[in-house]
Amino acid sequence: MSYRLKVITRQEHLAFAAARPSVSHMQVPSWGDVKPDWRAESLGWFDGDGRLVGAGLVLLRSLPKVRRYFAYLPEGPVVDWTAPDLEQWLAPMLAHLKERGAFSVRMGPPVVARRWSADVVKAAIADPAAERLGDVEATTREPAADEIAGRLHRAGWRRTEPGTEDGFAAGQPRYVFQVPFTGRSLDEIERGLNQQWRRNIKKAEKAGVKVVEGGYDDLPVFHTLYTETAERDRFVPRPLPYFQRMWTALTAEDPRRMRLYLAHHDGDTLAAATMLTVGEHVWYSYGASTVRKREVQPNNALQWRMMSDAHEQGAAVYDFRGITDTLEESNHLVGLLRFKAGAGGEAVEYLGEWEYPLNKALHRAVGFYLSRR
Template identity: 30%
Template sequence: GICQALVGRRKLGSFVYVPRGPILKSFENGRAQETLKYLRNFAAGEKVDYLRVEPHWEANLDIEELFREEGYRRAQVVTSQAGGVSLLLDLSLSEEDLLAQMRKTTRYLVRSAEGLGMEIHRSADPRKMEEFHRLMGVAKRRQNFVPQARRYLQAQFETLAPRGIAELVWANYQGDVLSAAITFSYGDTVTYVHDASVRSNVPISYFLLWEIIKEAKKDGYRYFDFWGIAPNDDPRHPWYGYSLFKKGFGGYQVDYTGVWDYPLTSKYWAVFGAEKIRRLVRRY
């Protein structure tokens, strides 16, 4: 197995966090148990209050039982994978089939955008991120949400773009940049990680996402990962709007096992309580 382990220290409690990991070649011969025990011992050696893992493993009863048998408990927080639920698109389908599985309204908006003279641009140049930050600022004021820090997004792009992983894609209409997205390409999958746009009378966000999907298919990738959706169709859920937007493009839902914690000291329970209250207030 392999993973990235991040050590964090804050007033409420210190931790080791393993994002989207550990990654295992197989679950045979007790490899998962051995890896989880290794991580537990590593975290104890770092003298932190708890270990948090978020493996990219599909959810099933065997996986849940494995975690519980190893002394882990389900966390009260969602992190990178938006609650452990994502939406995948099979890019081996033809463009006609991809269009056919779209929601009728989405297909209409994609089709209607094609003759409006919009332009798509792709770049791995970190200097181009200025437009993305501008759009994110507009979206933040309009939608009243807290995005990831500009410094974090810039550092992430500057690190991953030269490695051929991160790419900025944006759409112009009549000379103005109205929508942009950051994608990650790794293995056989392109992932739609960040996006921002301004309010417009033209369906430029639909146009941009469809063009990104087509480019991913043209580049030879097998899957397109929309990155995260709400776990249900409740209109009151904070992620309902963008989940509805993503689901309009079709695909199939994948449920991951989510976030699991291993408590190492009694301070963990203060973290657990605070995160539970926050989850109840936010409704996710």
């Protein structure tokens, strides 16, 4: 089957996403408003009967002084990735973007490749011979993922192998940690937490930690903690206007798309986090905390409140987002992996991000430039 592709309206795109149980928060129209340095377009795939059967948010970033664009579909597009005619989905997208002036296209197929249970992750961290999660035998493998990767490779797509910083790759995370909620009561989810998590939640409750839901006006408080976290964990923080723009854009599309939670103790805000929701998928997006009063365990209390609210609203999965794939104890990100694994659930590897050069000379030149920065 051949598919016709054209630019669709925000309303068409949003209706398409709303009809599906899970679509990335980076594949809804409002995400384009979060990225003002990029030009956003909503693309739609139509079958022979004129039905909208696929959609994708593409972000276009122009090169300085040249009307050429880098096209990026983070965690998308939303198409039938298992279709035997996968090339018939991607070819019209490439043709459209080439006509738009794109010299290179990057996308992130929302396709799961492997999963590791929390117990396997815990054992791997404790094993001095295990250096990377990807080298550890997976609990489950998704056979379709290898076939999809093969089709992409044969069609001329290449998996990106970006440089890493402290274990995280540029772009969107290939490895994440998720807690499945489908068919599980909140009591069952609580029993899935490890002993340390359950102990810390009780300790926070006994100490009087109160987790509340905040709003736009609380973002500066969140950002103060976030900048402290960035300095402590050695990453470059986003400015406060980014989060304010994110809140305004996402909540305008859906009042519950983005939420802010804050953990208080005796009038002091000790931790805060943002939570995003699209359909049945809930993400812990950005987290922040101070080193003050760590003994009252505000982070566990904060996450448990967010997980409880996500379960109450009918979430199918609670997504802790990115984890490092390094297992070396000396790496400071292993502590974050251990914290997330303590919530039960599983580590998940996606197919990764893939690029297609529409102008090979320009693609190579830009790639070389970025590698030298």
